[in-house]
Amino acid sequence: MSRDRVLLERALERGEQDGGSVEFKERLSREVHLVDGRRESLAAQLRHRVLSGDGEATYVVGVTDDGGLAGIDPDTFSESMDVLSLLAEEADAHIDDVQTWGVHGGSESLDSEAGQATGSSGRGLVGLANIRDGAVLETDDEHVVIGTAGHVDHGKSTLVGSLVTGNADDGDGGTRAFLDVQPHEVERGLSADLSYAVYGFDDDGPVRVRNPDRKADRAKVVEEADRLVSFVDTVGHEPWLRTTIRGLVGQKLDYGLLVVAADDGPTRTTREHLGVLLATELPTIVAITKIDAVSDERVETVEREVERLLRDVGKSPLRVERHGVDAALEEIGETVVPIVETSAVTTDGLDVLDELFDRLPKTSSDEGEFRMYIDRSYAVTGVGAVASGTVMSGEVEAGDELLLGPMPDGRFQAVEVRSIEMHYHRVDRARAGRIVGIALKGVKESALERGMVLLPADADPEPVREFEAEVMVLNHPTRIGDGYEPVVHLETIGEAAAFYPEQGRLLPGDTGKTRVRFKFRPYLVEEGQKFVFREGRSKGVGTVTDVSPGR
Template structure:
């Protein structure tokens, strides 16, 4: 479904009906066997003067580097997981990356599922402008496609969003109108390639959503590696500003709240060595002055002259999306904020929060401090309960 659609978009190749293009994204052996994506996959394609710049062989790193070089405009996909057990990875993808838009995929055979609703809820809670692609329209009757379109439109209206059918209104209208409240809906098939030229035209024209106003470099670390001969590498999405090889940075906070001075050895983007990287790019940064074992996901890279405050607890406006009972003082969910995924303790003002409620709470990290700032959004979950929040104030230690 979803991975297959993205696979066909980035290669410009039709799928054989059995998910052949999906293999371009899947990374771990167990996924290839099951045909389910379990970790976030990154795909990229671009646009030059003559239209789309496709990947010819997505498994070759040099080919991804070629696309980065040849394109004036790059579209990167963070392909998250569509299956219930891995919702946590999806939340990580939606919250931890610097995303501009959401692409929600609904299969014409299955129609909208419980997972579709959850993903939509999170996209809307993060206020990401979203487009819905109905896939596999070649596999079902026209009546069924129309039925699924109606279900999708009802689902959107239920959450006070306005659906816009691209078939009826055209790509230009979709580009003009897309917003957190207007959601374009279009039909696609990775087998017949129906709708893919519309998606190409759409992605080519979409405006970049406004970047963070701050000029200073910042990147929350998503993954860490140790590369022979290079040392520690931190990867993630550049949240703001830009970074160059040779820059002096801070990394942290460490468990004790301190930050370490490091230097940027080199930067890679989709396997292509670059001298600098700007806001919104997914990059790997090789760091001098720190061991890979000392850095972890959820830490942040900042300019050397920054004066960051490690945060152990903060105030937040929270909204409970679903919870079997009420949330009481001492509730312990996991919070996903930027790339941080950490156990916290909630202290709701007034002692409790009911499902559907919006209220204020003090949120305290259980194990270590992180860099948290006013205005950041987060998702929290524990078992089947989920909610979203916005940081309103931080407590300085």
């Protein structure tokens, strides 16, 4: 029997008791349980259960009053969780975690694995909701988001893993396992998709993840820290450059962290990733990793190579070891790039990065109406469709009505925010810069696509198939002419598009105007947005200068 299954069995065995912390509910509905005084009565009942359990209560939903397995359909279960969340809020508590099991109707038997129910005939859901005392978390206004970049095997994920856990690496990238999200990534030691991590700071210093394998520990960091630092860890291997671009362009980052290994030095990939960071105009820090693996002379050589690379693109390097953290904090910006020597094995330089991340000011703004481009989507049993991404502007709250789109035909669809989660911690609202998952009511997960956007319900968006842009060609073997079709990476959009240069062609190193037309469908594009385009080894950057709805 799985550990998760044991939790449900124990709750059913304990049963409902007058002075106990367990409550059975077959279902909860807005029409029945939130009207005519029922809301206040049920909230008082919930408060009693929480106090009886020393700040924690267990609600088992989808069972009869005597603990029999009734099972309810997924939509009814989702509504029950919505109502339970409102009751918890009324009682100054919050839902900390929800687990679900499939149950075969009339058989009184649970499926062997949690979360298997699909709502097919004869099956329903039984769920266990853990309720904890205290209002839903309010996050700080100085939440800083860092995007990593750098060549494969230069130690990006390992460095981030050591930072957020405080653990020295074993020399084989052991702390990297915290970030790699696919089994084949762990097996091969290569990241193939974006990973996310978080740690924070309070008056006593860093607040780190105690046990990376427990998502509750990551949520605890969000709960305890006064200041949060999130990492979007990108991919260093050439075949996944598209994913790296998505991580650096499609997130609302405050800073870039470019990693260069001391045993290898700057590579072509290093230069490409630096070009993407420059295109997004991110203030950037360079971390020279693996200094434990080479001589001091080799570290000095690589540091000079990095300085030369930065000067070649118009940046001024600043060695933090020589000039200090205060100078780095004061100078980092449009032209100055601090350089820090680090080792995840000996932890040299990690204290410098800690101090920088603790004191760096947030650069992105919360101004404007809510907007979030979807990066990933999930179907969560008992919850429904979940859209994941970075809030680009404004803020969103549970219960908000939003617009989702554009759909392939250009229309937008009305949806409602069921709940919001940030690094496994449920929050009542999310502001610009937060990496969140938003559970949506009114849409199936199959309708969600990367590149779609969530907007306020009163917005009047005009999706476009084409736009005008100012572009710079960074690398191309010949020339770009009419009909050239690279992939355009704009926010989380990654779509083939045809270029039609104003002068008929663009050569390597040229800057000029071009019309850009998406090949397959419209997207929401706005003036001033930055993008990267790529086709094979051909690459360039651009800025949207004019949108042309309806073409």
